[in-house]
Amino acid sequence: MLPTPLHLIDGRRTPAADGRTFPVVNPADGQTISEVPLGGAAEARAAIEGAASAFPGWRDLPAHERARPLRALAEAMVRDQQRLAHLMTLEQGKPLAEARGEILYAASFLEWSAEEARRICGQVIPASSVEKRIVVLRQPVGVCLAITPWNFPAAMITRKVGPALACGCTMIVKPAEQTPLSALAIGELAMQVGIPQGVLNIITGDAPQIAAACFADPRVRKVTFTGSTDVGRVLVRQAADNLQRLTLELGGHAPFIVFEDADIDAALAGVMASKFRNSGQTCICANRLLVHRSIIEPFTARLAEHMRALKVGAGLEPGVTVGPLIDDAAVEKVESHVADAVERGAVVRVGGSRAMGTAMRCFLPTLLERCTPEMRCWCEETFGPVLPVASFETEDQAVAMANDTPYGLAAYFYTRDASRLMRVAERLEFGVIGANDALPSTAQAPFGGMKQSGWGREGGAFAIDAYTEIKYMSWRL
Ligand code: ADP
Numbered sequence: 001m002l003p004t005p006l007h008l009i010d011g012r013r014t015p016a017a018d019g020r021t022f023p024v025v026n027p028a029d030g031q032t033i034s035e036v037p038l039g040g041a042a043e044a045r046a047a048i049e050g051a052a053s054a055f056p057g058w059r060d061l062p063a064h065e066r067a068r069p070l071r072a073l074a075e076a077m078v079r080d081q082q083r084l085a086h087l088m089t090l091e092q093g094k095p096l097a098e099a100r101g102e103i104l105y106a107a108s109f110l111e112w113s114a115e116e117a118r119r120i121c122g123q124v125i126p127a128s129s130v131e132k133r134i135v136v137l138r139q140p141v142g143v144c145l146a147i148t149p150w151n152f153p154a155a156m157i158t159r160k161v162g163p164a165l166a167c168g169c170t171m172i173v174k175p176a177e178q179t180p181l182s183a184l185a186i187g188e189l190a191m192q193v194g195i196p197q198g199v200l201n202i203i204t205g206d207a208p209q210i211a212a213a214c215f216a217d218p219r220v221r222k223v224t225f226t227g228s229t230d231v232g233r234v235l236v237r238q239a240a241d242n243l244q245r246l247t248l249e250l251g252g253h254a255p256f257i258v259f260e261d262a263d264i265d266a267a268l269a270g271v272m273a274s275k276f277r278n279s280g281q282t283c284i285c286a287n288r289l290l291v292h293r294s295i296i297e298p299f300t301a302r303l304a305e306h307m308r309a310l311k312v313g314a315g316l317e318p319g320v321t322v323g324p325l326i327d328d329a330a331v332e333k334v335e336s337h338v339a340d341a342v343e344r345g346a347v348v349r350v351g352g353s354r355a356m357g358t359a360m361r362c363f364l365p366t367l368l369e370r371c372t373p374e375m376r377c378w379c380e381e382t383f384g385p386v387l388p389v390a391s392f393e394t395e396d397q398a399v400a401m402a403n404d405t406p407y408g409l410a411a412y413f414y415t416r417d418a419s420r421l422m423r424v425a426e427r428l429e430f431g432v433i434g435a436n437d438a439l440p441s442t443a444q445a446p447f448g449g450m451k452q453s454g455w456g457r458e459g460g461a462f463a464i465d466a467y468t469e470i471k472y473m474s475w476r477l
Contacts, residue, residue, distance in 0.1 A: 010050025
């Protein structure tokens with residue numbers, strides 16, 4: 001077992017106030033890797049005190065001084081990528097190469113934010129009379145709470161911490177209970193590189209209690225959340241009393257459309273990258289494959305070959321490309337989606353079940369043909385390595401099928417027709433569009449959803465909007 005890490009509260013490494021802990025389990029074998037502090041309302045209140053006391057000093061620092069420790073944290077993560085990636089694979093299950101990729105991706109948010117810190121500017125707007133000036137100031141919102149998910153244990157933290165700290169906000173991070181070790185390891189590095197006391201606080205434990213304590217305190221001005229749409233709704237209700245600002249990055253149900261004029265090799269590579277990264281456990285994973293009727297047979301035949309070549313197993317095993325799912329409930333959900341589809345007439349072309357005799361929570365990459373809209377896999381997020389396929393005849397039909405969901409996070413399509421490319425991109429009701437591109441996420445781009453996939457955007461300059469208030473001063477000379 002790894003040693004029990006400690007909370008990072010107001011610059012101090014502390015256990016839970018009552019000494020309680022909870023286990024962190026390796027999804028590959030079900031073994032307990034470590035115990036972590038089980039925090040609740042008391043820890044949340046201590047973290048709010050720390051973050052609120054640190055706020056004026058951090059806010060008033062010159063921007064380049066706020067940038068320095070952020071850049072140092074990015075560099076420390078890059079230097080320490082092997083250790084951090086190993087820890088991530090242990091608690092989350094993703095293949096080691098993917099975990100290393102995530103550490104670098106996570107560091108890129110800190111690096112970008114450190115660069116942007118110097119460019120958070122106001123405006124002077126020409127007034128309507130000579131004796132007036134209109135001055136617009138951009139100021140940090142204050143203490144923020146970040147609640148993050150288990151599928152990207154490092155990047156979902158730095159995507160929030162980077163811009164928040166760059167803007168001069170202070171932050172409390174509550175990572176997912178399944179993956180607290182990566183979060184606490186980042187917190188430890190933050191202390192080592194000199195992020196000042198109270199500016200970044202990390203507490204693990206009882207999510208509802210921690211969130212309730214933060215919503216109850218009007219000093220917490222903003223909550224940023226990545227997770228399920230159901231929990232997003234709970235947070236919206238809780239934010240009502242103190243009217244805290246919210247950024248919500250919720251569930252997705254991404255369509256992946258292959259038009260008859262697509263570059264087929266590129267589309268195949270795209271589906272594979274989008275669907276099987278993190279074993280299908282990302283909110284922007286391709287969840288429904290729509291292929292033009294004229295090419296569906298040859299396309300799915302080649303796709304089946306690619307899928308059979310994937311290597312399923314524990315993330316630390318060399319060559320593994322599809323790791324275990326996060327827990328038993330996740331495997332059961334995927335199983336139930338496949339069973340429901342088969343019952344309603346889908347045909348299993350590849351996979352269709354748990355892996356046998358290997359890591360306990362692995363599900364085989366699964367290709368389901370002849371899928372129809374009433375199947376659960378076609379209308380809900382599966383969050384596993386299952387790809388349901390259906391065909392379409394016309395562009396209008398493909399767009400209508402793609403948009404037929406309450407979610408609106410990411411959508412992908414492949415075509416070589418430039419007019420169609422623009423037309424379809426404009427008509428898809430999703431916040432992130434991959435046009436001949438299956439990997440759209442990057443530090444400088446706005447990431448977020450429409451409809452029930454959330455509010456606001458993270459990434460790039462749009463994230464700066466999320467952590468700043470606009471103050472307008474009308475100045476009579
Ligand atoms: P998933 O279903 O993928 O685990 P969740 O939305 O349940 O996604 O979890 C995402 C994050 O939200 C985690 O950090 C989790 O601890 C937290 N969370 C879950 N329930 C609540 C709640 N009622 N209030 C605040 N945070 C919560």
